[in-house]
Amino acid sequence: MRLWKLLGVAGLAGVAAGGVVLARNERQRRAYTPDDVRARLHERAAAATEAPSTELLAPAAPGELVAGRTHRLARILRRR
Template identity: 70%
Template structure:
């Protein structure tokens, strides 16, 4: 039964690591000002638009 404990501990560590990664990404995403977000979205639209002929 000892391997069940190790498996459970590994699962808990995996969930904790995933939470850390998600929290870090969320902090990075929220660091942008609304103006920066709008500018980046406009750049993406321009890059994705087909060229005018």
């Protein structure tokens, strides 16, 4: 019975902490003026439309595919 009480109190503390984080983020979001938001959006749009670097578009070597998280991709490519 004691364990369930402890888990309940821990759950309530987690919910309260989550509410505090959400309230803080909302205050920070509302602190922007519409002009600030517009300027940030324009900056993001400009950064997104810039030409991507060729390093990211270069194909990976077969050894790199096997070594990392892309091992499934390496297996698929070997099947073909």
